[in-house]
Amino acid sequence: MRIDAHQHFWDYNSERYGWIEDKAIQKDFAPEDLKPLLDLHGFDGCIAVQADQSEEETRFLLNLAAEHNFIKGVVGWLDLSAENIEEKLAQYAKNKSFKGLRYTVYDEWGEFMVDRRFQNGISKLSKFGLVYEILVFPYQLKGAIELVNRFPEQRFVLNHMGKPEIFENASEDWKEGIRSLAQNKNVYCKISGLLSAAGKREWGLQDFYPFLDFVFENFSEDKIIFGSDWPVSLSGGSYAQAVDVIENYLSAQDENLLRKVFGENAKKFYRL
Template identity: 60%
Template sequence: MKIDAHQHFWHFDPEKYSWISDEHIRRDFLPADLKPMLKNVNFEGTILVQAHQSEEETEFLLNLSAENNFIKAVIGWVDLNSEEIEASLARFSENKLFKGVRNTVYDEKGEFMTDPAFQSGVSKLANFGLIYEILVFPYQLTGAIALAEKFPDQKFVLNHLAKPDFSKAPSEQWKQDIQQLAANKNVFCKISGLLSEAGKDWNSSDFSPFLDVVVKSFGTERLMFGSDWPVSLSGGSYNESVKIVEDYFSAYSEEDLKKVMGGTACEFYNIS
């Protein structure tokens, strides 16, 4: 099954989604907008990911998943610092499509993943079989490494390769941090957000040095494609997001390509 492991829907609100600066995507994006593009590239499903830190949005995403069978899993948000965290996780986990949680990095400061209250919340996820999705900037990878090492039985997945600067060669620090994070076998990585970070001025070859690092670090068995649509529209079309990754892995075996383009996501998110 071909799976887009990272996409978003929203009813645009300039206050809630203040991090969205591109005027072209400061509007509503809903299932009817994405469905024909998925069909065009033979994708059978998606992983729908939160874009605002509220339980209200999590409920909105779960409602969309009930109405659209191509949504195979939902990554929502709950307040991991809350004393009521277990009650929130129990409530959302009643929905079998609720597979995990994420924090939007724009709403967090510094090494938030090393905060004791936050880590206490993360410690509750495994009890519900839930994933934590790591969204960080490169300078926050140290915190991600510490989190992964502290909870070796917790499933983690890095989003967007930690948002490096694709206009330059990969920094030595980023490469070292990616390798150290990947040394934790409980951590997977999404090849996502390439066009979201690159903007309009890019060539496919710009991404290759970064993909070389994550393939060497994680192996194809812990990598999964994600478009980051509609944020990716800031840099190019949906088809271009797919083509960049498929072209890169054309030098690999068909089995490796199938893993990256859906097989790993199906296993990681327990999609039948």
């Protein structure tokens, strides 16, 4: 099974998706737009990930998954700090497409990850077999490390390799964060968001390789997952380029590793 484990759908409006600065993607993106790209590159399906902190979007994505069987799972958003979070999780977990939750980190140091109420919500996820996707910047990795150390049985995946600055030397904060997270058997890493990080600047394959090298040196090949980050990735290049960066990087490796990174690890992590 070949899986694109990180992409988004949205009905665009400027208020809800105010974080989208690139005018080229300030429009709707639907399953009908993605399916031909998945087919062209041999993908059997995808994981749709939240792009807005709302329960409404979670329901929107689950409805899309019900209509399109190539959407193999949905990572949505619920208020993990809410008093009724266990009740909410029980409700959503009845839907087989509901695989877990993600928060978009905006506070300066990611303090909410170590907040007692938020961690209470995290503590309920494993009961329902749900994952948590960690989206942080390098300077917020310490909060993520504290979070995963607190919950060694919870399945976590680091999104976008911890968002390193692609056109700068890897920071010590990022390196130490990757090293620490990789030591946890329950933490996976998505090699995703590379073109999104490059944005409108000209890039070459070699710009990404030092960061990919470091991730592969630290994370087991059984815990690394590919994701295109489409359509956000269109800010830096085409869907084909998002795939080609990783396929070119792994071109000298054996087919077994490619199968793991491009699907088998995602299948295991999301229990597809």
